[in-house]
Amino acid sequence: xxxxxxxxxxxxxxxxxxxxxxxxxxxxxxxxxxxxxxxxxxxxxxxxxxxxxxxxxxxxxxxxxxxxxxxxxxxxxxxxxxxxxxxxxxxxxxxxxxxxxxxxxxxxxxxxxxxxxxxxxxxxxxxxxxxxxxxxxxxxxxxxxxxxxxxxxxxxxxxxxxxxxxxxxxxxxxxxxxxxxxxxxxxxxxxxxxxxxxxxxxxxxxxxxxxxxxxxxxxxxxxxxxxxxxxxxxxxxxxxxxxxxxxxxxxx
Ligand code: PGA
Numbered sequence: 001x002x003x004x005x006x007x008x009x010x011x012x013x014x015x016x017x018x019x020x021x022x023x024x025x026x027x028x029x030x031x032x033x034x035x036x037x038x039x040x041x042x043x044x045x046x047x048x049x050x051x052x053x054x055x056x057x058x059x060x061x062x063x064x065x066x067x068x069x070x071x072x073x074x075x076x077x078x079x080x081x082x083x084x085x086x087x088x089x090x091x092x093x094x095x096x097x098x099x100x101x102x103x104x105x106x107x108x109x110x111x112x113x114x115x116x117x118x119x120x121x122x123x124x125x126x127x128x129x130x131x132x133x134x135x136x137x138x139x140x141x142x143x144x145x146x147x148x149x150x151x152x153x154x155x156x157x158x159x160x161x162x163x164x165x166x167x168x169x170x171x172x173x174x175x176x177x178x179x180x181x182x183x184x185x186x187x188x189x190x191x192x193x194x195x196x197x198x199x200x201x202x203x204x205x206x207x208x209x210x211x212x213x214x215x216x217x218x219x220x221x222x223x224x225x226x227x228x229x230x231x232x233x234x235x236x237x238x239x240x241x242x243x244x245x246x247x248x249x250x251x252x
Pocket of ligand 1: 009164168169170171207208209210228229230231232
């Protein structure tokens with residue numbers, strides 16, 4: 001059985017004063033029935049890790065460099081994230097694929113670096129609206145999945161896959177439940193074909209405009225094991241409501 005995961009992606013949001021939201025979230029969920037993750041900007045990572053230390057809230061990074069160390073000005077390695085208190089790292093988010101031209105091969109190298117550092121990699125895939133309109137969704141996300149994951153070391157303990165349609169991120173638009181189910185079933189089948197029975201333990205998150213008001217119906221879809229939440233993860237109140245909906249969802 002897969003333990004569900006509610007993951008928050010703060011993106012480039014949050015200053016010192018925002019740490020109180022993480023503390024409030026931890027206090028609201030002292031014994032959650034699901035895993036809870038917050039990925040703040042790197043500037044807040046070690047302070048957030050300290051602030052929620054001993055609680056059930058894990059913290060993670062939003063990106064890492066594939067190398068362990070070296071002459072890469074402005075970049076952060078997976079080992080540095082782990083050293084700062086991270087347990088997870090988001091990789092291949094569509095905003096990084098678009099803003100920084102990240103390829104599947106680069107994301108795969110980053111995923112290998114994350115696993116080597118003992119981090120859980122949350123690897124993101126998702127189609128643009130034009131790709132969906134052209135009927136290419138399953139081919140696009142299938143190719144991203146194949147290219148972004150390494151051959152070795154991929155288990156339910158090391159990798160989480162997040163399906164995030166680009167056109168649903170930050171827009172308030174969400175695919176139909178049937179569309180989400182179709183993609184998640186296809187991702188599950190692809191993981192099983194490549195990694196065998198071990199793939200059954202890999203959690204599949206949906207992301208893109210998940211809010212307190214739509215979380216329950218999304219979490220009722222089989223093969224949806226949680227969510228990657230942007231805007232609604234910035235406040236403890238909204239994220240708590242999504243966590244509660246996930247706790248109430250049927251078991252995987
Ligand atoms: P959103 O972002 O919840 O604000 O749509 C999701 C994401 O990009 O991870």
